[in-house]
Amino acid sequence: MFENKPELTLEEAKKALDLAAEQVERNLAEFTDNCQNHSSVHLKYPKCNNDQWTCGFWPGEVWLAYEHTGKAVFKKAALHMVDSFDYRIRNKIAVDHHDMGFLYTPSCVAAYKLTKDEKAKEAAILAADQLLARFQPKGGFLQAWGSMGEAGNYRYIIDCLLNLPLLYWASEVTGEEKYKETAHKHITTCLKYSVREDGSTYHTFLMDMESGAPIRGETCQGYKDDSFWARGQAWGVYGTAISYTYTKNPEYLDTFRRTAAFYLKRLPDDLVPYWDMIFTEGDEPRDSSSASIVACGFLEAAKYLPKEEAGQYRRLAAQMLKSLVDHYAVTDFEKSNGLVLHGTYAKKSPYNTCTPEGVDECVSWGDYFYMEALTRFVKEWEMYW
Numbered sequence: 001m002f003e004n005k006p007e008l009t010l011e012e013a014k015k016a017l018d019l020a021a022e023q024v025e026r027n028l029a030e031f032t033d034n035c036q037n038h039s040s041v042h043l044k045y046p047k048c049n050n051d052q053w054t055c056g057f058w059p060g061e062v063w064l065a066y067e068h069t070g071k072a073v074f075k076k077a078a079l080h081m082v083d084s085f086d087y088r089i090r091n092k093i094a095v096d097h098h099d100m101g102f103l104y105t106p107s108c109v110a111a112y113k114l115t116k117d118e119k120a121k122e123a124a125i126l127a128a129d130q131l132l133a134r135f136q137p138k139g140g141f142l143q144a145w146g147s148m149g150e151a152g153n154y155r156y157i158i159d160c161l162l163n164l165p166l167l168y169w170a171s172e173v174t175g176e177e178k179y180k181e182t183a184h185k186h187i188t189t190c191l192k193y194s195v196r197e198d199g200s201t202y203h204t205f206l207m208d209m210e211s212g213a214p215i216r217g218e219t220c221q222g223y224k225d226d227s228f229w230a231r232g233q234a235w236g237v238y239g240t241a242i243s244y245t246y247t248k249n250p251e252y253l254d255t256f257r258r259t260a261a262f263y264l265k266r267l268p269d270d271l272v273p274y275w276d277m278i279f280t281e282g283d284e285p286r287d288s289s290s291a292s293i294v295a296c297g298f299l300e301a302a303k304y305l306p307k308e309e310a311g312q313y314r315r316l317a318a319q320m321l322k323s324l325v326d327h328y329a330v331t332d333f334e335k336s337n338g339l340v341l342h343g344t345y346a347k348k349s350p351y352n353t354c355t356p357e358g359v360d361e362c363v364s365w366g367d368y369f370y371m372e373a374l375t376r377f378v379k380e381w382e383m384y385w
């Protein structure tokens with residue numbers, strides 16, 4: 001299936017990043033004092049307050065635009081946004097959930113890595129502390145949603161693999177082991193129960209509050225409990241690759257390979273998955289964000305894999321990116337203020353529990369990971385994660 005697919009060239013990747021940075025610059029006026037909503041509405045992102053789990057992605061795009069162009073206007077805007085993230089964590093605004101990594105890595109860890117901004121570093125460490133407070137020793141996991149120990153919410157979700165890098169980073173900068181130890185306990189539980197025999201994944205996993213024993217996998221945003229929510233699979237692929245980078249635990253690389261292999265088997269012809277990979281053809285919406293996330297995972301894991309295998313993953317990433325750049329990227333800035341079309345946040349099915357929103361729209365993380373994947377493609381990139 002993959003042999004004859006065209007690959008993105010270096011020149012095309014640079015051009016795509018030029019275009020993305022141009023769009024980000026156009027959006028600065030509207031989104032420097034305001035956050036960008038999690039998804040677009042009729043392809044235009046509305047403004048929002050800094051109170052969604054997704055607010056970190058837009059500043060991440062601004063940092064990536066800064067890296068690509070070197071323009072001071074991006075650095076100034078992204079540093080300005082650090083104030084809002086600092087205020088949010090100090091005042092505990094909408095932080096009673098596990099998404100501290102999604103929020104604080106592309107906004108504040110990026111700011112610290114690129115500029116050594118101390119306020120950004122302190123805010124990100126506070127966010128890591130907030131995430132640690134979500135740890136449930138009975139069962140050994142970071143609780144995703146709701147009040148701690150709330151009935152029905154004694155669960156973790158596969159997405160949390162992308163919150164763990166904040167903990168690894170916090171251990172590095174503070175010298176305190178507690179952050180990475182908690183990450184280790186969480187990922188151990190997650191890989192044991194959330195990854196199925198065939199390499200597919202459950203979105204959420206419920207644990208027994210009294211005994212800490214596993215109960216069952218359930219979906220929220222996928223089609224049904226035993227289907228293959230595309231983004232959950234993508235979080236699995238990229239999350240295991242990053243955890244390998246930090247720990248060099250071979251089990252994570254093994255799980256990377258298994259989740260990647262399953263993902264590849266369920267792709268339609270243009271290499272951009274349907275929102276749930278139970279669908280492999282037809283009119284269901286796609287989730288383009290999953291393709292960008294997986295491309296990032298392939299390019300990260302390729303750094304550590306044997307040469308031939310690394311080459312295969314790099315080639316696959318180049319093929320996926322070619323499809324995204326040629327057929328999914330926004331090229332008409334009047335039509336959309338986003339970067340990538342055909343993302344899906346949450347689609348209602350007869351069997352799932354999600355609130356439907358952002359179906360076949362631009363999604364904030366889709367735009368961010370598209371830029372990240374292109375950046376990884378054009379240079380040796382020190383990751384924000």
Ligand code: GLY
Nearest residue numbers: 159221231232345
């Ligand atoms: N982390 C939630 C999502 O991927 O939609």
